[in-house]
Amino acid sequence: MTKDFTKIIIGCIGLAFFCSCVYITYTNRPIYKLDKKCNLDDGKSCTELGLIYIKNRTKQDLQKSVELFNKACDLSDGDGCLNLGYAYEYSQGIEQNILLANDLYKKACKLNNGAACARLAFQYSKGIGVNQDKVKAAEFYKKSCELGDILGCRNLGVFYEQGIGIEQDYATAFNLYAKGCDLNDGSSCAFLGNLFGRGVGVRRDNFKAADLFLKACNLNDGYGCFLLGSAYESGSGVRRNLLGAKKFISDKL
Template sequence: MAFDWKDDTQVKEFIHSLGIEYRFGCYKEKKPEVCHLLGDYLESIKKDYNKAGKVYQSNCDDYNFGRSCYKFGTYTLLGRGRQAVDPGVAYKYYCKGCELGVSESCWNAGLMCLHNRLNAGNMKDYHKGLELLDKGCEGNDPLCCYYIGSLYITGVQEASIQKDMDKARRYSEKSCELGNIHACVNVSQMYQRGDGVAKDEAKGEMYKKRAAELQDELVKQQQTLTFQQGTKPV
């Protein structure tokens, strides 16, 4: 018999069965990827953030599942569910998620170092922040690559990080390739001005065109989203 998504009873039965399946896969079969799905189920379907947080934490601690480390880091940073707001704990879990290959976790941990979000009174740690962002960039996170490129464009005097346009270009080019508009603009300007790199107007135009293409894609995505949501009747 075909499943009818318009039938509320069938939908409720499906959701209930899904929860049972995830619990079995997590608690009985001890599959980390299923435990993470259980956390997502508790978070998005049941809206039980307290239980979801516990699942994410144990899945990180017991099974080293990076995405669960990332999620629990966010829970402790925001105080979601019954979790107390604790930037130090959040940073610990973000770092673990980063080491386990979750680039978004590298991004959050790196920013916490660069913007003094570890705990009250801590100094900024630019070098550790760059190390974390670099790992995220290696994992093809465009924001991590862009941020590093931006830091090398100006340098950071208080951290003795020298301006390095060659590094700025390399990180920015990778970020652009991964779809970051601002990185494309930065690289375009570098080549057009010959700022720290050999002047190359052709390459400057190429990256400028790439930025324009990404901007057009973004506008189309926003228009599609608006169309799908519909307009509010007058």
């Protein structure tokens, strides 16, 4: 039997552009071209140039990246505001200021940056620099999802599944997880499989659950691997295999 457990994943705790779950990817455009366009007040180019400076990780380069993100944000580039917010929140090239970071996430969210809305939702859900407010968190996750942010959709699904700040609705949670899984978000596949394994919001199907856990694990989701290992351990939807269970549970967590 699968464990009755669902976790909220916000992506990497830290600067998102340093992690595998990046919101923003580095550009292949030459630096001189980005610099030229940034000097012509192209906000996106300023942000991309700032991300290149981030890669070097020296104090001087981090400070330069902050300057570029600040310029990009002033030019109403949502990604620039988002990354400037991360810099303030995690003291990367500038003194830490959580309140200012949240203001920047709000600005980016108003500029329809889905990742910023998701980050702001997390701040409200945990009470980081703001009064904890699960209802507001749900609202921002909803906006994030509407803007196409997979992480926002996944966490909105968790809110619907558990009734956090919003009326519990298993069918909506199911659809949000399915959407993320179709887009190869491993955690969404794991959460979807968990619904099938528990028979929550859908007819119980341990075989379908195991297939989804396998997909999640193949997408390098540790929770999916754990659930797959648990399925092998109990023989739920798969042939019981204690060696396989040990491998997936121990190697992926």
